[in-house]
Amino acid sequence: MKKINIAVDGTAGSGKSSVMLKVAEKLNMNFIDTGVMYRAFTKLCIDNKVDFQSDNEIKDQIKNFKFEYINEGSILVNGIDYGKNIFDYEVAENIKYVAKNNxxxxxxxxxxxxxxxxKNNIVIGRDIxxxxxxxxxxxxxxxxxxESRAKRRFEQNKRKNVTPNVYEDILRQIQQRDDYDKNREMGALKIAPDSWxxxxxxxDIEQxxxxxxxxxxxxK
Structure with a gap:
């Protein structure tokens, strides 16, 4: 089979990561979840006490973001495995400020x-x-x-022991993220004319x- 790149966009929590990771495993392709990169950058900003209302402070963290992407969605930042910390509540609350920073x-x-x-990559995100x-x-x-996305994220957080884990908060975060993703100035979430x-x-995931x-x- 020829080597190809598969680009995947979509709304937050729509199943991109879980589905395409399994597809990558079945086809022996590299899996790159760009959302993990944005989450890790947000976590770095939190750790360095960045003011998320300041675009300049966010931008200044680029020089501190030395990352190594590990297949299957893990990431090392400055040699530290961020693990499940990139899925915590504070990251979810602030990632929108990072995502809209040009x-x-x-x-x-x-x-x-x-x-x-x-080639031979599956790359998922919002503007891929x-x-x-x-x-x-x-x-x-x-x-x-x-509603389906909020329920899925709630169940995912429960499996990963992520706290706090409140359905109503997750629903609100997803609605806010959709609004930011679809209306931001750069890299807005859009359906490409030739996308499936x-x-x-x-x-369900198997379907x-x-x-x-x-x-x-x-x-192929």
Missing amino acids: DVRSFMVEAQRKMSES TTVVLPEAELKIYFDCSV YLDTSDL VIDLVLKKIEEI
Whole structure:
């Protein structure tokens, strides 16, 4: 089979990570979750007591962000494994300020393109199909109802022992994240004209995996 890049965008909590990680394992492809990079950067800002209302303070952390992306969505920052800490409440509350910072986004896009140069990658995020890898051989857009996404994230947090874990807070965070993602100045979440649209609201993970594998088989 020829080596390809698969670019995946979609709303927060729509199943991109869990589905495409399994697909990557089945096809022996590299899995790059760009959301992990933004979460790790946000955690670094928190640790360094950055004022999230200051774009300059956020930008200044770029020089401190020495990261090593480990396959399957783990990341080392300055040699430290951030682990489940990137999924905590404070990160979720502040990631929107990092995601809309133009300097951070430019840095991330350049890093993600470099990571994808050798093909055989599944890259997921918010602007992968439209900005990072617009020439990818397959582009997919995941979507899901807000309520279903909040329930999934709540269950995921419970499995990972992430606290606090309140459904109503998660629902509000997802709604706010959707608004930021779709309306930010740079790298806004959009459906690329040639993306395959996949609504996962009423599908379990195995059903979605099967659909994606069939789609990949069509183009390989």
